[in-house]
Amino acid sequence: MKLRKELVREIILSIIGILITIIFLFPLLIIFFSSLKTESEIFSSAMTLLPKKIDFSSYIDQFVNFNIMRSFLNSFIIALFSTMLSLILSIPASYGLARFNVPFKKSILLVFLLTQLLPTSLILTPLFIMFTKLKIINSYLGPILSTATISIPFTILIMRTIFIKAPKELEEAGKIDGCTMWQIFLKIFLPISKPGLITSASFSFIMAWNDLIFSMTFNNNENLRPMTAGIYNFMSVYGTQWNRIMAYAVLLVLPVVIIFILLQKYIVGGLLEGSVKG
């Protein structure tokens, strides 16, 4: 009898939970279903969720007439290099701040923590002037360099927690085997911190992928424009063609959704460690 009661409770809670989730993720469904609507349905009457007739012309249009793959590739290049830059710089730093008595450790940590909380607006104009002087406006470099400033502190805070938790014996074992400090770091600590690395990499990638303001400000070259800036531009020119905009949005959101589904457990854990968004 008791088991049966448990089962009923489980089923009822699951159904309510699924309903809450669907209601909450309703906007995602809207993006997806609207991208499959015909132009006449988008324009015609009051809006419903499901398309009356599934139609792929918005996608075909984006691929054929608007060269969406170019923007996709640009986003990918920016996000990939930004992630690499961020990881190369911040992983050793987080290790140093976790395992060594680095001078001014507390102040350095405070600096990284505070940079996450500052507004982009604060560094936007100076970076624009800096990049203009360095002549790297209208290149991939501006967005890569600037988005890394968001993911570096994030990665440092996540990875540092992981390196702190790693057992001290590992260090001693490495020393006994005659490893240098860099070898201990590279051969012992890096492999065991894989979950943190996956979290950091996926966050860095998504942060750079999602960036709009840096790309928009530091780049006017249409051929180098990432998807976020591309869809913004598309919106201002073709403002009412919502089915096309939503087809664009599906392709913009897709990598984030895929990364998210594949790495959900790392991402949710990482979110708690870092509890931050750029």
Add this chain to the structure above:
Amino acid sequence: MKMIKKINSYEILFVIPALGYMLIFVGYPIIYNIVLSFQDTTLMNIGSASKEFVGLENYKNIFSSPLIFITLKNTLFYTVMCLIIQFSLGFLMALFFNLKFRISGFLRGIIIISWMMPTIATALVFKFMLSETGIVNNYLMILGLIKEPILWISNQDTAMWGLIIANSWVGIPFNMLLLSTGLSNVPDSIIESAKIDGAVAWQRLIFIVVPMIKPAILSVLVLGFVYTFKVFDLVFTMTAGGPVNSTEVLSTYSYLLSFKYYYFSQGASVANILAIFLIIVSFIYVRLTSKEEVGE
């Protein structure tokens, strides 16, 4: 002694590249932004070496226009409303998903996706849903709650609410996740003994659970304040501050001055005003978290 010093200088090599990078691309810009706000830099003289220092002139100009006060009021209203909505709904959802059933963790995880989405995608879909013939108006009319469609985004009186709704959608999962972690740390035994003492559900919640998860509550409120107060992408892409400045916030105002009118110095000044608010709140946050942190 010499040995120790040597090791230390070697160890700091791990930290220097990242620290140096941040000093160049964040530290220097922050200082530059302060200098900029005391200069008169526009598109005209941006290339020239010598710029006129004008003292507090930019700040005087900004505060002599009523727009800064409208912007400040908008930013605060937006922040406070978002905090209230995302905290209360986030808390309710955290309570629900903390009931133990098999797929609760999975569903809770899926909901986080709205927090991870590119802001421009969020902005576009809410703009679409809140448009005149959009699904929100459609459903509200079917339910008989309204007779005429509401012009959510294009009406001065409602545009801010459109933004608040969209931003809360992004903020709820974050609140939910942090609060539910707090909730899961409340030991079952304490709840059980309160039950035995005859405390009903709401009493257990207010008098036992809430005090126990106070650190988590403070964290989500402070972080929520910071992220909402510095909002840019969402406002910029949904309303761009309009209609008639009704959604102009500090960050979009700063952007407008710098990159539409090319009054770089005035834009920098507004960004500094925004930063001052955030620095104050950030310090409160750092104080709170450093108290919690163990193993230092």
